[in-house]
Amino acid sequence: MKVKIDGETRDVKTLWREDSTVWMIDQRKLPHKFEIISLKNHKETAKAIKTMVTRGAGAIGCAAGFGMAQAALEAKDLPFHEFMEYLNNAAETIKTTRPTAVNLFKAVDRCLVAAGWGDKEYRLERLIKEADNIANEDLKASLAMGESGARLIEDGFRILTHCNAGALAFTDHGTALSPIRYAHREGKKVFVWVDETRPRCQGSRLTAWEMQQEGIPYSVIVDNAAGYYMRRGEVDMVIVGADRVTANGDVVNKIGTYEKAVLAYENNIPFYVAAPGMTFDLETPTGDDVEIEERDSEEVTMMWGVDEAGEPTRVMITREGTIARNPAFDVTPAKYITAFITDRGIIKPPYREGISWTFG
Secondary structure, eight states: EEEEETTTTOOOEEHHHHHHEEEEEEETTTTTTTOEEOOOHHHHHHHHHTTTSSSSSHHHHHHHHHHHHHHHHHHTTTTTHEEEEEHHHHHHHHHTSSSSSSHHHHHHHHHHHTTTOOHHOOOOOHHHHHHHHHHHHHHHHHHHHHHHHHOOTTTTTTEEOOOOSSGGGSSSSSSSSSHHHHHHTOOOOOOOOOOOOOTTTTTIIIIIIHHHTTTOEEEEGGGGGHHHHHHHTTTOEEEESSSSETTTTTTEETHHHHHHHHHHHTTTOOOOEEEGGGGGGSSOOSSSSSSSOOOHHHHHEEEEEEEETSSSSEEEETTTTOOOOOOOOOOGGGGOOOEOOOOOEEEEEHHHHHHHHHHH
């Protein structure tokens, strides 16, 4: 991803690993401050996932793999039995950070499988290689989704997206934003409607920031305005990402995705979901079988921002003691999805057959 830092444009990844240190863009600080933090061990990386220093299905999957690599390096001098016990404990720590996005669980399991045979040194080598493979696959998948998805975008299209499924949610380019980036770089005129995506405002904070960095025309809108612009004929397509796609084609994604899908369906607007193979969960039959994370109610009752002096501040927007519910994701039934943009091409209905054939 191209980022302007002190007037200079640089290529920066959302996260990467150097030996036993993991580096991440601290997404909690954006868009007001750009900061990269270092994480020295797997527990720090797990905490960064849990506290949303990094977020997005792809990014937390990569972070989980890197965390397992850190754990292996931390335990490399332990006796074999203790080495394996340390890895299994680290896996449990990482898996309990966030419950919904399947990439995280797949990444941890892949690392454990890689370390499943051979002597300790061989297991260490294979696990670290597997963690790096996950990140490299993530990058290749984002490029492939961009290339195939850009073919669906016509010159002059006005595209609505929800939450942030861009380079910040992946190792680079993203899922939903990757086709938009490709289309823009091909010279197509595109415009992006950016849902603010309450309560954490990943759209207004992160997607808008990415659009600014790329020079792609956009406008932030409140979540409740999407239907207004759809009905006026000012939205040509919707592209969102996914945290998990179940075997029947149901999509688990940021809260509010379901509403956008229904609105698009009622207004005859194509609704696309961009997701790599790692996000498809063929072991789970439907979206109703997925555990939906519910986060702290203070994300709803309070807001972060900067004051007139540019200082970070937090304000309460409800009366003290107000009760609030805060599901982080919802389920969009497969019938509302026009097609999936994947790293293996476009998958159209019937999804159960198409997904099984492509990723089974």
